[in-house]
Every structure is written in structure tokens, then in C-alpha cells.
Amino acid sequence: MSSKLDYLFEVRSVSKSYGSTQALSDVTFTLMPGETVAVIGQNGAGKSTFAKIIAGSIQPDEGEIYVKSCRVTLFPPKNALRYGIAFIPQELAYVPKLTVAENVMLGRIPNRKGFISYKEMIKRTKHEAKRFGLNIDxxxxxxxxxxxxxxxxxxxKALSRRASVILLDEPTASLSDNESKNLFRIIGxxxxxxxxxxxxxxxxxxxxxxxxxxxxxxxNGRLVASEQTATSDHEKLIAHMLGKQREQITLEKxxxxxxxxxxxxxxxxxRGLPSLSNVTFNVKEKEVVSIFGVRGCGAEIVAEGLVGLQKEIEGEIILEGKKRRIFRNPLEAKxxxxAYVPADRKKQGLVLKLSIRKNATLPILRLLSNLGLMNSLEERKTAEKYTSRFNTKCQSIEQNVSELSGGNQQKVLLAGRLAMNPKVLVLQEPSRGVDIGARLEIHKQLKEFASEGTAILxxxxxxxxxxxxxDxxxxxxxxxxxxxxxxxxxSQDEVLRLASGNFQKNGGVIK
Ligand SMILES: Nc1ncnc2c1ncn2[C@@H]1O[C@H](COP(=O)(O)OP(=O)(O)OP(=O)(O)O)[C@@H](O)[C@H]1O
Ligand SMILES: [Mg+2]
Structure with a gap:
């Protein structure tokens, strides 16, 4: 029987601020062996800050951390790892050029007489993979x-280091349903x-x-509720998240x-992977059309094709009544x-080290500076107008985008594309990483934007x-x-039925 003292780690009254932003206030949290805790909250609520403190990537301003009843310092990450805490951030930190085995063993590549024993490394990786029924070469x-x-x-990698705690920051944001279930099967x-x-x-x-x-x-940086999953319910949790009852927004079709x-x-x-076959559809002015499918179904290729990012597609497009060939590059589309909102905002969408103002107005710079002069007042007005449409949480529009929480970065990206006032707006996964409240707000704004004349896909x-x-x-x-x-x-049922090819979707819980 485990007692309360057997906790894996305990955080007591931890706080962290960035300038005038109180990212985390007085958080106390305990994790027991074998326990799985889900952390939820609105964008900017402090979740990633909390995870980074436990992972040792940042140091708290105040508070104490205990591992097995001893007070410890988890900063820097090397220390956290020493205490058995492994962190898997949303932006994975692997070395692309190395193999799977080299990545798993990174930093601890077995060494025999001064040589790296690849055999040993591969054997160990295979062994770890087998333990979890994973089929990875x-x-x-x-x-x-x-x-x-x-x-x-x-x-x-975390497991082979015998981690006793695994932290994951939005691990399933980019995964399909099945991939997510598989991940949770392993975690379970x-x-x-x-x-x-x-x-x-x-x-x-x-x-x-x-x-x-x-x-x-x-x-708002505080841990406001901690509930046993079995006895909690959806609405109650959302009320904790928002600090009030949820408004119901039903959008008209x-x-x-x-x-x-x-x-x-x-x-x-x-003919690429996945291949497309005879895809034909249209989007009308003011209309919001979506293409739903599991990731890898080909819909992402269509989106990329529309903005000049796929060169292998055969077929045509008609834009405003004129037939034309498929765009060869993003500039032609622009x-x-x-306009385009990519799925991967960090790699394709935003310039992280620039301010919100710059990011929101970059796509339209040429419009704002038509005399060769940058009209910074206009720039500010435009940035403010569009970022406030999405309730972006920030200190000011001069703040660097890298300092914003994930969901708020997404809002800046959207603001910039809407500021272009495009004829057609193509978006992939527009509310990925965005909290439940903001998600509905984004949907509402996109609808409103469509009603002003943009065709949205x-x-x-x-x-x-x-x-x-x-629609x-x-x-x-x-x-x-x-x-x-x-x-x-x-309806959800009908969509899922079509997407799965008439078979009833398997909603089975794996845990
Ligand atoms: N390096 C930083 N500099 C300044 N402010 C920061 C920095 N990192 C985080 N913040 C601020 O701290 C607050 C909490 O951010 P955090 O990333 O923890 O939110 P989150 O709950 O993970 O949100 P999301 O769901 O959007 O990822 C936000 O207001 C954010 O702008
Ligand atoms: Mg976050």
C-alpha cells in the first residue's frame, strides 16, 4: 500500500512571472506512482510554464519542489532527468539526421574499447521497443x-532512461485518432x-x-480545480476553465x-503519397466549406495544392470565373x-522572433507601404484591429511572438491572414492547440469574415x-x-460514417 509520502514529485506554492505577466501563481501539485494526470486550461493559463518548471527548463521564482521527500532543484533539464523526470515537448527535440537507435540512446551511446557498439545500441533499442509492442526499425x-x-x-528514449515521470505537452495535437489511441495505449x-x-x-x-x-x-496561472476523472463531468470542467458557465454558440449554416x-x-x-483521384469541388463567395478526413487522407495535399506548395498535381482551378493552371509557388497564390494558414504554424506561418505587430502585418506589408514608406501607425492599427478580433492574450502588440502561449500564437497567425483580406482563405487545422473557448471564437470570426465576402476552405x-x-x-x-x-x-455521426467507409467507427476505450 502506498502512502502519501511515496509521491514521485511534489511542487509546493510555485510561482513564475515574466515581466508584468504572472504566468504561474502559487501552484501545489503532487504526482503518485502509476497516476495519469491530464492538465487542461485556456490558452495562456500557464500549463506549459508548469510543465517546463517540472522538466527543469525554467526555474520558478518562488516555491519548492520535492522528489521522494527531499527538496530538489530540477533546473536545468539534466537535473530533472537525474530525478527520473522526462519531458516530451510539443516541438520534439530529436536529431533528424541520426537513426532511431542513435536518438533513443543519445548521450549514452554504449561504448566498447573506445568504439561505439552499434550492435549493442540496436539491441537495446529493439529490446525497449519490444517491451511496448512497438514496431519501429x-x-x-x-x-x-x-x-x-x-x-x-x-x-x-525517456523509458530507456528509466524515467519515473513522463511529461507531455500537447502530445496529440498533430496526431490522428488512431495514433492518439496508440500513444495512450503505451502510456496506459x-x-x-x-x-x-x-x-x-x-x-x-x-x-x-x-x-x-x-x-x-x-x-490565469492558478491551479483552480483537481478532480477525479471518474466522478467529474465535461460542463463542470469547462466552467472551471473559463471561470463561468460556457456560452453556447451555434453557428448558422x-x-x-x-x-x-x-x-x-x-x-x-x-500520384504522390497519398495520391489524389479526381477531386472536384467548389467554394462559393461567403461560404465556409470544410474537407474532413483523418490525417493522411489527402485533404492536406489539396490545401497545399491551392497555395502553390504541391507541384505534382494534375488538374485545373477556376478562380473568379477564370480557368488557370495550378499555382507553381506560394507567390503566385498570394x-x-x-491566403493560407498552414498546419505547422512555427515552421511555415510565423516569424517567432518578431513582434505581434510585425507578424500580423507581414503578409500585407506591401499594401501598407505603397509609397515605399512604412506607415507604422497604419501597421499598428491593422495589427490591433485583427489581433483584438481574436482576443489575443499578450502584454502589447510589441511583444515577441515567441513569448506567447501556443494558442495565442495561432491567433496572431490567423489575424495576419485575415488582414490580407483575401478572396479565398485556405486553412489547415485552424484551431489546433486552441482552447475550447477560443475555438468557438475563431469559428465565429471565420464565419463573420466569410460573410464579408471571403470564400473559406x-x-x-x-x-x-x-x-x-x-456551411x-x-x-x-x-x-x-x-x-x-x-x-x-x-452531423458528427454522418461525417464519421462517411469517413470510415460505412463502418461504424470504433470508439472503444483502450485503457
Ligand atoms: N518567455 C516568455 N516571456 C514572456 N511571457 C511568457 C513567456 N513564456 C510564457 N509567457 C506568458 O505566460 C503565460 C502562460 O503561458 P503558457 O505558455 O504557460 O500558457 P499555456 O497554458 O501553455 O497556453 P496554450 O494552451 O496556449 O499553450 C502567457 O501569458 C504567456 O504569454
Ligand atoms: Mg502551452
């Missing part, structure tokens, strides 16, 4: 793996069989309910006449007034998002469009 280059597998390798096994303590941050309420023992809620589509995609095919693997936002919803499977739903006909 230790000799594959890290860069060639799918994101989900990269994440699994990071977990293997670790907790049950090895008594590893797990803390993970998530914005996905369904997974939080299916895969945790306890749910802790952060709001419109049917637009078929004349005058702003954009038509005609007979798109490609010139045609087609949303590519998403999030069924709730697709159902909520679309018309297309379902894609294996590179082909397999169904279309409009207005009242749009």
Missing part, C-alpha cells in the same frame, strides 16, 4: 518517420505495469476523459446559390489573393470543428471525396 533515419512515430521514439501500459507517473497537457476533452485518473484545471463560385477545383489527381481532421464551422462539408477518404453534407444534414 532502429536503423531508420529519424527524419523519415511520421510525426506519431517520432513521438513514440521520444517516449522510448507504462502507468499500470511500471508505475510511471504521467502528466499530459491537452485541449481535447474526449481524450482527457478517456485517458486519465485525475484532471487538473489551470486558469447557409446554403448559397450555385452560381459564381469563388474557387473551383477540377479533376485533381496526383498574387491571386489566396477549412481542411481539418477534427470532426467537431468540421461540423461546427461548415457545406466534404468528406475525404484515401485521396477521394466520398460525400458531401449541407445545412441540417451535417
Amino acid at each position: 532502429p536503423l531508420r533515419k529519424m527524419s523519415s518517420l511520421k510525426l506519431a512515430d517520432k513521438q513514440i521514439v521520444e517516449i522510448l 501500459k507504462l502507468a499500470r505495469e511500471e508505475k510511471v507517473g504521467i502528466v499530459y497537457i491537452s485541449h481535447r476533452m474526449d481524450e482527457v476523459f478517456n485517458f486519465s485518473d485525475r484532471i487538473d484545471v489551470f486558469r 447557409f446554403e448559397y446559390p450555385s452560381a459564381n463560385p469563388a474557387l473551383s477545383v477540377l479533376n485533381w489527381s496526383s 498574387k491571386a489573393n489566396v 477549412v481542411v481539418t481532421s477534427d470532426v467537431e470543428e468540421a461540423v461546427n464551422i461548415s 457545406r462539408l466534404l468528406v475525404m477518404r484515401d485521396g477521394a471525396l466520398v460525400g458531401e453534407l449541407k445545412g441540417e444534414k451535417i
Whole structure:
């Protein structure tokens, strides 16, 4: 029988501020062996700050941390690791050029008489993988793996270091349903069989309910609620997150006449992976159309094709009545007034070391400086107008984007694209990493924006998002469009039925 003193770690009254931002206030938290805790909260609530403190990446201003009843300093990460705490951040820190085995053993490559014993390394990696029923080739280059597998390798790395605590910051944000379930299968096994303590941050309420023992809620830097999952409920948790009852926002669905589509995609095919076959659809002025499909279904290729990022597609587009060839590069798309919000905001969307003002106005710089002079007043006004539409949490628009929480970065990205006032706006996973409140707000803003004339195409693997936002919803499977739903006909069940090829979706809980 374990007593309270057997905790893996305990954080007592920890606080952290950045200038005038109190990121974390007086947080006390205990993790027991084998316990899985889900951490939820709005964007900017302090979740990542909390995780970074436990991972030793930042030092708290105040408070104490204990591991097995001894007071410890977890900073820097090397120290946290020594105390058995492994952190898997959302932006994975692997070495792309090395193999899986080299990454798993990084820093501890077994050495025999001055030589690295690759054999030993591979044997150990295989052994670790086998323990978790994972089928990963230790000799594959890290860069060639799918994101989900990269994440699994990071977990293997943590495990092979005999971590007793694994922290994950939004591990499933970019994973498909099945990949997420697989990740939680492994995590569940670790907790049950090895008594590893797990803390993970998530914005996905369904997974939080299916895969945790306890749910802790952060709001404005404070830990405001800690509930046993079995006895908690959705609305109660959301009320803790928001500090009030949730407003219900139901967005109206419109049917637009078929004349005058702003954009038509005609007979798109490609042989890449995944391949596209005969994809044809259109988006009308003022309309929000989404393409729903599991990640890897081909919808992301369509989005990229529309903004000049896919060169292998055959087919045509019609933009504002004119037939033209598919854009060869992003500049062509931009010139045609087609704007894009990529799925990977850090790599493609934002310049992290620039201010919010710069990021929100970069896409339209040429418009604002038409006399060769930068009108910084205009720039500020535009940045303020669009970032405030999304309630971006920041100190001022002069703050660097790198200092914003993940969800707030996403809002800056959206603001910049809307400021372009595009004819067509293509978005992938627009509310990824965004909290439940902000998500509805983003949907509402996109709808409003559409009503002002922009044709909007949303590519998403999030069924709730697709159902909520679309006037018309297309379902894609294996590179082909397999169904279309409009207005009242749009429902989660119907979408999932189409996406899975008529089979009932497997909603089984794996834990
Ligand atoms: N390096 C930094 N400099 C200045 N402010 C920061 C820094 N890191 C975080 N903050 C601020 O601290 C607050 C908490 O941020 P944190 O990243 O912990 O939020 P979060 O709960 O993880 O949000 P999200 O769900 O959007 O990822 C935010 O207001 C953020 O802008
Ligand atoms: Mg975060």
C-alpha cells in the first residue's frame, strides 16, 4: 500500500512571472506512482510554464519542489532527468539526421574499447521497443518517420532512461485518432505495469476523459480545480476553465446559390503519397466549406495544392470565373489573393522572433507601404484591429511572438491572414492547440469574415470543428471525396460514417 509520502514529485506554492505577466501563481501539485494526470486550461493559463518548471527548463521564482521527500532543484533539464523526470515537448527535440537507435540512446551511446557498439545500441533499442509492442526499425533515419512515430521514439528514449515521470505537452495535437489511441495505449501500459507517473497537457476533452485518473484545471496561472476523472463531468470542467458557465454558440449554416463560385477545383489527381483521384469541388463567395478526413487522407495535399506548395498535381482551378493552371509557388497564390494558414504554424506561418505587430502585418506589408514608406501607425492599427478580433492574450502588440502561449500564437497567425483580406482563405487545422473557448471564437470570426465576402476552405481532421464551422462539408477518404453534407444534414455521426467507409467507427476505450 502506498502512502502519501511515496509521491514521485511534489511542487509546493510555485510561482513564475515574466515581466508584468504572472504566468504561474502559487501552484501545489503532487504526482503518485502509476497516476495519469491530464492538465487542461485556456490558452495562456500557464500549463506549459508548469510543465517546463517540472522538466527543469525554467526555474520558478518562488516555491519548492520535492522528489521522494527531499527538496530538489530540477533546473536545468539534466537535473530533472537525474530525478527520473522526462519531458516530451510539443516541438520534439530529436536529431533528424541520426537513426532511431542513435536518438533513443543519445548521450549514452554504449561504448566498447573506445568504439561505439552499434550492435549493442540496436539491441537495446529493439529490446525497449519490444517491451511496448512497438514496431519501429532502429536503423531508420529519424527524419523519415511520421510525426506519431517520432513521438513514440521520444517516449522510448525517456523509458530507456528509466524515467519515473513522463511529461507531455500537447502530445496529440498533430496526431490522428488512431495514433492518439496508440500513444495512450503505451502510456496506459507504462502507468499500470511500471508505475510511471504521467502528466499530459491537452485541449481535447474526449481524450482527457478517456485517458486519465485525475484532471487538473489551470486558469490565469492558478491551479483552480483537481478532480477525479471518474466522478467529474465535461460542463463542470469547462466552467472551471473559463471561470463561468460556457456560452453556447451555434453557428448558422447557409446554403448559397450555385452560381459564381469563388474557387473551383477540377479533376485533381496526383500520384504522390497519398495520391489524389479526381477531386472536384467548389467554394462559393461567403461560404465556409470544410474537407474532413483523418490525417493522411489527402485533404492536406489539396490545401497545399491551392497555395502553390504541391507541384505534382494534375488538374485545373477556376478562380473568379477564370480557368488557370495550378499555382507553381506560394507567390503566385498570394498574387491571386489566396491566403493560407498552414498546419505547422512555427515552421511555415510565423516569424517567432518578431513582434505581434510585425507578424500580423507581414503578409500585407506591401499594401501598407505603397509609397515605399512604412506607415507604422497604419501597421499598428491593422495589427490591433485583427489581433483584438481574436482576443489575443499578450502584454502589447510589441511583444515577441515567441513569448506567447501556443494558442495565442495561432491567433496572431490567423489575424495576419485575415488582414490580407483575401478572396479565398485556405486553412489547415485552424484551431489546433486552441482552447475550447477560443475555438468557438475563431469559428465565429471565420464565419463573420466569410460573410464579408471571403470564400473559406477549412481542411481539418477534427470532426467537431468540421461540423461546427461548415456551411457545406466534404468528406475525404484515401485521396477521394466520398460525400458531401449541407445545412441540417451535417452531423458528427454522418461525417464519421462517411469517413470510415460505412463502418461504424470504433470508439472503444483502450485503457
Ligand atoms: N518567455 C516568455 N516571456 C514572456 N511571457 C511568457 C513567456 N513564456 C510564457 N509567457 C506568458 O505566460 C503565460 C502562460 O503561458 P503558457 O505558455 O504557460 O500558457 P499555456 O497554458 O501553455 O497556453 P496554450 O494552451 O496556449 O499553450 C502567457 O501569458 C504567456 O504569454
Ligand atoms: Mg502551452
